[in-house]
Amino acid sequence: MRRLFGVETEYAVAALDDTGAVLPRGRLSEGMLRGAPKTFPALRATVEAGVFLGNGSRLYCDIGDHPELAGPECENPWDVVRYLRAGDRMLLRLTEDVRRRRPSIAQARVFAGNVDYAGTRSTWGAHESYCHRADPAVLRRRLVPHLVSRVIYAGAGGFNPYGPGLEFTLSPRSLHLRQVVSDSSTHERGIVHTRNQPLAAGGYRREHVLCGESLRSDLAAWLKVGVTALVVAMIDGGVACGDEVELEAPVEALHAFAKDVECRAGVPARRGGAITAIGIQRRYLHHAQRCLDAPFMPSWAREACERWGEILDRLEAGPDRVSRTLDWGIKLAMYRDRVERRGFEWSELAGWSAPMAALERARLARRRTSDDDPLVPETQRPADAELWLKDATGGARARLKEFIALRHELLEIDTRWALLGPGGVFDALDRAGVLDCGAGVDGIEEAVDQPPSGSRARVRGMAIRRLARAGERYSAGWDHVFDQETGRRLDLSDPFVQTERWREPQPAPPPPPAPAVAPPEEELTPPRGAEGLWESVSRALSRLGL
């Protein structure tokens, strides 16, 4: 059976002037959005903010002035990774374009990362969407143990963004997750989202997964989406996978798995006893292997199971076996080496958390003036730092200073891991040919311009490529392209549609009676950034009775 899934990536950006001063982020992200139609074929989004692009994706600015690229609907994990990498290239190109156009921006940076280490406790998402027709409650119950345990190969690696020391974790974003299911993606984030926004007709639903991280390893990204799509396919097909590994406390289990680089931590299962992440994954794999020829499984299921089993074997053998393959495994090897080069033992890092926490408490206690921004790193305020060091540690000041320098260095390296282009650590290692994280994904440059085959993304993308020259006449959405001049609508409500079918405008229904009481003003407020278009589209849709 054909499956559809995709990923939306929220990028972090930063702009600096020629003195190194930080410029407002929006100057860069809004510039990228405005510049996109000059660089790529694009139509403005009909209702949502941003633009739809000729390769079937949508680009917009999200909360916190982050550019976000929602990739096209894909039928297989090769395509998802292909469009992820194409998206990285597109964002890098747009960043460079803005820098060239605006002389005030001397440096423009774009990161495919997950967390901020500057003290803001921000995280930005790499949300996944899976098209299905299962009962949402059943799907979530059976899917959550998989999402929790897949962190052993789908974790980005890094450091606890809440910790004052250096606590390595398989998944820094997981520490921002507080609930299993959430109706918000910005506060009290959940592993999955309850948003009921199918963006399709025909009884299709969209499972929106919030716990995923941006990954630079193609193989890790491939496994993350490919295996999850297989699990969704099984649940959609009525397989009771996940029931026997249901967890007592999924969020706590996620945190426990993310802490353990040996992948041996056991967590309480609802049916009693303890179960490891590898144990959970092997149960799902067992189901998938038994269902390989079932009609609900995709054609690529066998290869996915082979790769899945192989990575579990490697993880079982220890982290060294994934030290060139998975994001967190590569980082672990690299950071251990760096720590030793700086004269520390990896095993002693945990011991620095308590003094660092004491230092943090002292720093907060000494925060007396209103201009003492707690988010400014302490080394930018040397007088304060010296004072804290003296009070907090006495004779161990020099060693603590070395640890603080090491901490900042590792956090910079982890941030640079995700930096796209020059200065990016992953990109440098990839160019050096020392990694083993390929997934057989090619055709990335073509994916910058062309939509994937096999879904409505192709119809949408090809229409956008053809109609982009008509300026504001056309707009697009996930399930339509709209001609504002004639009221015709390209119907993409079937996510698997293969042909371009334009629908003529329908006669408008009689106008509804005027309300006795005018609605509150805010109900009439259009979405930000879409005011003019919103009004014209609203009028057109109203005329059509839509």
Next chain:
Amino acid sequence: MRLRQNESEQPLPSAAERADGGDEQELMHAQGAALLAAADEAINRALSQNSSEFLAQNRQAGGQ
């Protein structure tokens, strides 16, 4: 499993195709050493003069 390295078409040997355990260990050690050498070089080239300033420059807000 026949994974390819990046975009090249050269498949890696599967576990069954690999040489015996000793050779495999040696190969892993050599590959690990190459990774660390390349990482050290890349990091030394990329690191800023002031890591905390770098982090502050890239401070983010919001996010989902």
